Amino acid sequence: DQQVKQNSPSLSVQEGRISILNCDYTNSMFDYFLWYKKYPAEGPTFLISISSIKDKNEDGRFTVFLNKSAKHLSLHIVPSQPGDSAVYFCAASEEYGNKLVFGAGTILRVKS
């Protein structure tokens, strides 16, 4: 039973354009959502998070949107850069900071 789903295994975007990565979840008890980025041979690194009391959070080129009624969140990267090419994981938890549930990841390729 996949509680967090990233339905696009990969995404290819031109440098300078917007990258939109999507994530759906089924557990209505999830209260906290995060995005992690992973380069080959490295562990995931935290990118941005949002709590369920908000619908948007921005950090530089990265913005996360949360639609609780649709149980959907998305990560927008504007403008996309070649260094953004990585695997992006969506994660969620019921307990702040504990028991993170991850999606399967989306491979983002930014072409220069």
Added chain:
Amino acid sequence: ETGVTQSPTHLIKTRGQQVTLRCSSQSGHNTVSWYQQALGQGPQFIFQYYREEENGRGNFPPRFSGLQFPNYSSELNVNALELDDSALYLCASSLGPTSNEQFFGPGTRLTVL
């Protein structure tokens, strides 16, 4: 500041054997979480340790066990290895059990033959 380190990098075991994986948390972090990442999937939460006590566990059988030491480093032990245990094992440390951000190590790649 030293990040999260894990050892060994790679490991090959045979079915039925036991394995111990090690994790050194980032300086100042008292909480360690372990995850299993099978090929093509996202990390799956195994358990979390906070101040040497288990503080939450995922859907893994009892043959997956852990320890946290006074210096907050941690071990993951897996007994009676099965072929499906082949995966990347990730350790993540954080400032506390409710900390916003977990810092991941590079992982240990375990292959069970």
